[in-house]
Amino acid sequence: MLMRNLLHRALHDGTILLRNHQRCSTAWRATHHCSALVYREHSHDINTVRMEQLLLPPVGDLSVRVHMLAAPVNPADMNMIQGSYPILCPLPAVGGSEGVGEVIEVGKDVTSLRPGDWVVPIYAGFGTWRTGAVCKVDELISVPKDISILGAATIFVNPCTAYRMLHDFQTLTPGCTVIQNASNSAVGQAVIQIAAALGLKTINIIRDRPNCAELIDELRSLGADYVLTEEEVMSTGLHWVFEEVPKPKLGLNCVGGLSGGLVLSNLDYGGTMVTYGGMAKRPLQIPAKSFIFHNVTLKGFWLTHWKRKHREDKAQLKSMLDAVCELMKGGQLSAPHCVQTPFHQYTQALQATMQSHCRKHVLIM
């Protein structure tokens, strides 16, 4: 078999796309190739993403071969495919940034991982929507195997974002209050649970919707102290809440516009609002007095930036993952409610993720 005949186009990580219908032995295929969701151009048309067969490179001395177990479809993945995300992969590229895999084979100089370990990729743009991958060992970090596959597949982006935002912007002690919008998002739910585990009180703003009472019960069952619609906050204010709990030192904003204003205007003097999303696609409107007389600080958070900044500090990454895994093991942090989609039904998961406010879809390999 002439390898040259198999070449279609090399991916940036050394993986090689196979021509469709290329025939080779089953055993060879099992170790040397994988199925992957590949896009060759940036487009809003999800048909751009197709399942293709990739030839994996040999495992180098400091590389590992991984069998992917599960990988979520996040909105940021769709933005990368569309070309509208600030980080884009060289084309053609495999979609997906997050997921969990099992180590199958390690290079001779690899000491930190062993076959059987579960690993998650550290950096965005890994291309997790595939059955197998060969990569450098320092692109991965291990996670314990006593959490669920779904928990492991979705641990790095949303729960870690929530974890960092609750730890890095204000000194919060048990009894302190945090206010957030988008409380039903995957990050919002993680905020509720991690905050509860830390002994913090949460004020959770949600959009009004038909199944509001049901959602309120659901978020309360996760540990939310107060769950209010934007309309309730606007009409009655939060004075009654602040008779029971202190004003929040920390606000988390994933929406912007009016909803971001509700978070900001209810912060305590000297509080910090962290923006990590702009779901409403409307700018925040901030009056000067918020800064001058109310002494608020506005900052942003993007886990990708945080990881870049701590690139050389694997211990920080590890300690964050360990802390989040401990919460999962202890039942204080649950995996988000996901729709599990068999890998070959990926179109369904991509289509659903294009709609706003859908449940998170996780591809099961």
Next chain:
Amino acid sequence: MLMRNLLHRALHDGTILLRNHQRCSTAWRATHHCSALVYREHSHDINTVRMEQLLLPPVGDLSVRVHMLAAPVNPADMNMIQGSYPILCPLPAVGGSEGVGEVIEVGKDVTSLRPGDWVVPIYAGFGTWRTGAVCKVDELISVPKDISILGAATIFVNPCTAYRMLHDFQTLTPGCTVIQNASNSAVGQAVIQIAAALGLKTINIIRDRPNCAELIDELRSLGADYVLTEEEVMSTGLHWVFEEVPKPKLGLNCVGGLSGGLVLSNLDYGGTMVTYGGMAKRPLQIPAKSFIFHNVTLKGFWLTHWKRKHREDKAQLKSMLDAVCELMKGGQLSAPHCVQTPFHQYTQALQATMQSHCRKHVLIM
């Protein structure tokens, strides 16, 4: 003479308002009373402010008697009279928060000040629009006498605001760039001069106006590196500037609205914008991506808050004042262009300050 007959109504600092036309000996009047601009209610009508005769309390063991030399009329003073400032004095009150006085008499336990020293009040709401005052020694801080009276009278609010904003929010080394709007304000001019003394480059945004070329020359003569109108920044952008100097790590915003947006959108990645005023009376509009992908921080600055926070730390206050006075002595920081108004013509100064964009008026006692 029965003191009781003189009482009209006690001011909160122990000063007593004298009935009009109360007669007493000239010598007694010189040491025991003063003329002051008093307001008895909050109003937008400047006729609320009237010159009255006040009876000064005796000098206590830890008090000093001061003869005021000069006191500016700042927009914040007018807001206090109108009742729209976040700090209000109990009524009736004497107007003015800033100014310089000469120590005339000190209490027996006062060691930090001597007769003849120049002093400025530390906290807002002192009531500097008067010829004399008796107050606790820790309400005052001394300034050297080898700067001009106008410089001393206007040193504490605007130059110290500029000084703190250039020192407290980003680590700036010579060659770094600062961008600001309201560049022709008293703070703006101080920013230009202090930044130049620190070896920083300044990009200064001004409103378009008839005498634009003249103003540009004036600000350049203070040390401004770039002076541009809002329209210029909007139409041609600052790309050509950033070929000559690095993008600014620090932005200073006293305007808000569109102009604040120009400061924000030209910041370097990870930069900080400090808001210290809202002259346009329009909110800042901040897109989520500024926070998330551009990693900007937005903070506010209010010198009154800074002074409160450092209430117990006179050394910090003193070192800031010393640094600013040194710049004045060295000719690197000039007193703002002021209109000097004789004390009894105060109505003129108050009226002018109610108009926006007027020159600063300083009452000369």
